[in-house]
Amino acid sequence: MNTLFSRVYALDSGLHTGEENMELDRRLMASFLDGRFQQRFGHNSCLWRFYGWRPYAITVGYNQDISAFDSAKCSSAGIDIVRRPTGGRAVFHAEEFTYSFFTESAEHNATLYRMVHEVIQRALEELGIHAEFCRSTLSRAQGEGSSGSVSCFTASAKYELQVAGRKLVGSAQRRSRNVLLQHGSLPLSPRHKELGTFIALSDGEFLNDDIREEMERKTTSLGEILGYMPAYARLAELMQRAAGEMQDVETVMLHPDELSDIF
Numbered sequence: 001m002n003t004l005f006s007r008v009y010a011l012d013s014g015l016h017t018g019e020e021n022m023e024l025d026r027r028l029m030a031s032f033l034d035g036r037f038q039q040r041f042g043h044n045s046c047l048w049r050f051y052g053w054r055p056y057a058i059t060v061g062y063n064q065d066i067s068a069f070d071s072a073k074c075s076s077a078g079i080d081i082v083r084r085p086t087g088g089r090a091v092f093h094a095e096e097f098t099y100s101f102f103t104e105s106a107e108h109n110a111t112l113y114r115m116v117h118e119v120i121q122r123a124l125e126e127l128g129i130h131a132e133f134c135r136s137t138l139s140r141a142q143g144e145g146s147s148g149s150v151s152c153f154t155a156s157a158k159y160e161l162q163v164a165g166r167k168l169v170g171s172a173q174r175r176s177r178n179v180l181l182q183h184g185s186l187p188l189s190p191r192h193k194e195l196g197t198f199i200a201l202s203d204g205e206f207l208n209d210d211i212r213e214e215m216e217r218k219t220t221s222l223g224e225i226l227g228y229m230p231a232y233a234r235l236a237e238l239m240q241r242a243a244g245e246m247q248d249v250e251t252v253m254l255h256p257d258e259l260s261d262i263f
Contacts (some may be wrong), residue, residue, distance in 0.1 A: 003249075009046070010049075011256065011259070017053075029085065031259075033179050046105075047254075050235075053080075053098070057092075058081045058090055061172060062084060070198055073200075087174060094189070095188045096185050096192065097188060100182070101116050109173055116184070117133070127222070127226065129222070131162065133158070133160070134157065166220040186222065196212050
């Protein structure tokens with residue numbers, strides 16, 4: 001077992017608005033950057049945060065054009081639009097289990113990316129799901145529409161997870177000095193495929209159909225695989241256990257109050 005961390009922590013922060021979720025991740029990353037987290041909880045440590053979205057939200061990558069989405073239509077549907085501190089493309093966070101992973105490490109991004117997905121892979125095995133790695137970046141086929149420039153789930157990267165050739169987990173990273181933040185979405189239902197509904201471009205109707213078709217072909221969800229939506233609490237439990245097992249330690253669950261002295 002290739003252990004990278006001597007301490008593994010997890011935080012279940014529950015359901016929040018899009019801006020609250022992203023602000024908490026920005027603050028947690030800042031606490032790693034200036035060493036407050038390490039001073040409080042120990043060096044050579046990592047933190048997993050598990051959460052969901054209330055109301056549902058669209059997040060766009062750090063460098064993505066947020067105007068590609070119809071803010072009025074989103075507002076009318078009660079959906080937040082927020083910018084992630086990580087890169088990548090847009091994700092519609094509806095019925096899903098979301099994670100953030102933080103650490104200060106000199107390991108390569110790809111090493112940490114793989115490790116994170118190995119944890120998810122181990123947790124999914126407990127549900128009877130055998131997810132496999134994408135072995136290389138999947139480029140858009142010639143003649144496909146431009147949805148790949150909008151949606152995270154219509155493109156796959158090496159070490160992301162797929163089931164029967166369809167992407168199951170969408171993830172994105174950001175590194176500042178030696179501190180890494182990784183976001184990831186694990187859809188519980190097919191609702192993530194509704195992203196194209198909120199496109200604001202002049203050819204939005206075409207892109208909506210294009211994105212929906214690509215997502216149907218390239219992506220899946222836990223509900224579609226299992227025939228039911230697993231409970232959020234069950235996934236949090238499995239992820240917590242798997243995160244510790246991968247590092248041969250027991251994951252320590254943190255209460256949000258324990259973070260008050262590092263903010």
